[in-house]
Amino acid sequence: MLESLDVEAILRRALSAAGDFAEIYYEDNSFTGIFGEESRVERVLSATDRGIGIRVISELSTAYGFTNDLTLDSLLRLAETVSRGARGGAFGGDINLSRLQSGGFPIAVAPDQVQLVEKIAMVNRADRAARAVDARVKQVQATYRDSQVKSQTVNSLGEFREDLTVSTVFLVQVVTQEGAVTQTGYEPVGAQRGFELFRDTTPEELAVKAASRGVMMLGARQSPAGQFPVVLSSEAGGTMVHEAIGHGLEADLVQAGTSVYKGKLGEKVASDLITVIDDATIPYARGSFAFDGEGTPAQKTVLVENGILKGYMYDRLSAMKDGCASTGNGRRESYRTRPIVRMTNTLIAPGKSDPAEIVKSVDQGLFVRRMGGGQVNTVTGDFVFEVSEGYLIENGVVGEPVRGATLAGNGPDVLRKITMVGNDLGFGIGTCGKDGQGVPVADAQPTLLITGITVGGKKQKS
Known part of the structure; x- marks a missing residue:
């Protein structure tokens, strides 16, 4: 994204009024969240959010602004607004964008390659597994989340970086009750991985651990x-x-x-x-x-x-x-x-x-x-x-x-x-x-x- 823009012009505009350092941060975030409770899926969120933030550091203070309008005119206006929020003298150096680096861990199964219905099924499987542990399991919350964040950063020092972060998380929280005693059990798993996260740990295993802990604590003094x-x-x-x-x-x-x-x-x-x-x-x-x-x-x-x-x-x-x-x-x-x-x-x-x-x-x-x-x-x-x-x-x-x-x-x-x-x-x-x-x-x-x-x-x- 940033390589298609005149980032040098944006940086110079950001530093036009004041500033020692300027930075442009671009992010494209695709995410999915599935929230299950009371043996049903309560919410399913799936969306993409893209935008750019511009920062100026001047005299050890920060001016910052952001937008999801990614046209050059919009970004130049944002840069000018941020520049007016800074204090001190204008930047007078050169900007030489000569350093490009990229990073990210290899992902075996990207979450966006997995059907939504399969992710929903995992939440339902966790609910059933937790309730099967004991009749004293009264409430079960199971949550699945994944995200894929592509980011790029370019600054007035000439540094250009890009990164890709893929994250997957599954959480189970259980409420158990016996008489007047109520306890909880909680078990999460998460990493900068894709769907391969579940090769080692299944939703059922997390649910059983959470439910068993909640049931055990009912009998604890x-x-x-x-x-x-x-x-x-x-x-x-x-x-x-x-x-x-x-x-x-x-x-x-x-x-x-x-x-x-x-x-x-x-x-x-x-x-x-x-x-x-x-x-x-x-x-x-x-x-x-x-x-x-x-x-x-x-x-x-x-x-x-x-x-x-x-x-x-x-x-x-x-x-x-x-x-x-x-x-x-x-x-x-x-x-x-x-x-x-x-x-x-x-x-x-x-x-x-x-x-x-x-x-x-x-x-x-x-x-x-x-x-x-x-x-x-x-x-x-x-x-x-x-x-x-x-x-x-x-x-x-x-x-x-x-x-x-x-x-x-x-x-x-x-x-x-x-x-x-x-x-x-x-x-x-x-x-x-x-x-x-x-x-x-x-x-x-x-x-x-x-x-x-x-x-x-x-x-x-x-």
């Missing part, structure tokens, strides 16, 4: 409350790394003074056993890509190494403010939104301990197999996580399930209390929200032992 050792299974995904430290290492929050990790480069912020990495180059992971929303190539960034804070995640604007290079973390939800600093695939690197030995080392504590949602105050580092599947540990053995548990603590404090790190690694997927934008991410961690953390639940009688 209320979690005890207090300070306990906690073993986080690798199956729990990376909710903790995402919330407890990930957001706090986004450079825009650091620069705004709203991160507990501000001014701590080179300092110890975690146990010697902890290395934290953000890596957008992992093949097919949900948060991966070839180029970020600014056209910067995907990178692997070591944020914490052996407990020492090594760096932050940057987009182009925050990197300009700190006088460094972008780490490829400039992401945007669509052409309608400006790029901001975001995580991609964030993980705690595996260690050397056998996960079974980690559990055996705990006399009494909590074993967390699945995490629910979480939130963090990035200023203080304080967080709260829900536990969707947890068990008591007694004498080094995982015992009976418990429900209603939460984990509360402070990110740097808890990361210093990790005394064993497993040699395994488990991934979780999600959509991360920030500043009104949502982008696909993945999080991962090995099995971890936290020597003491506040567990919310039912207080024990003294």
Whole structure:
């Protein structure tokens, strides 16, 4: 698309009034969403959205506008409007569009090659499989989503990038009920893959896992409350790394003074056993890509190494403010939104301990197999996580399930209390929200032992 336009003229118009840098971002997004509930398909969405966003950076501030009118006249008018929103002196350099690169992971079965009726059938199959698990399954929500995003970015530095991202996701959420007790079970799968995603995992398998978890938790007793050792299974995904430290290492929050990790480069912020990495180059992971929303190539960034804070995640604007290079973390939800600093695939690197030995080392504590949602105050580092599947540990053995548990603590404090790190690694997927934008991410961690953390639940009688 952009190669058919006079992009140099558009960039020069964008920089005509003021600006140090200009960028044009084009996106063509084809997507399908199928939402099933109460044993029927409630909604089917299938659409294509195309548009262009133009950004000017001037004196470390941003002016941004977008349109879905892709004619040259419309884009020149948009560029002029954005230019008037910038401040400072006009750009006086040359624009030499000499660098063209493209990327994207090979896809075996593109979702648009699969009939809509087959996708709808998958949602219905998941519903039937979940309800067949137990009569106490009362509600089932099954969701199928796919998207194919073609993007191009060109800027006043002469960089021209294009990317193709194909994503497929399937989610099952189940509500179970017995008497006055209601529980939920949730199981997702998703990746930067096409329909081949379902060669390894079927909708029925996801549905049975979600329903079985919801039924099991009906019989679980209320979690005890207090300070306990906690073993986080690798199956729990990376909710903790995402919330407890990930957001706090986004450079825009650091620069705004709203991160507990501000001014701590080179300092110890975690146990010697902890290395934290953000890596957008992992093949097919949900948060991966070839180029970020600014056209910067995907990178692997070591944020914490052996407990020492090594760096932050940057987009182009925050990197300009700190006088460094972008780490490829400039992401945007669509052409309608400006790029901001975001995580991609964030993980705690595996260690050397056998996960079974980690559990055996705990006399009494909590074993967390699945995490629910979480939130963090990035200023203080304080967080709260829900536990969707947890068990008591007694004498080094995982015992009976418990429900209603939460984990509360402070990110740097808890990361210093990790005394064993497993040699395994488990991934979780999600959509991360920030500043009104949502982008696909993945999080991962090995099995971890936290020597003491506040567990919310039912207080024990003294």
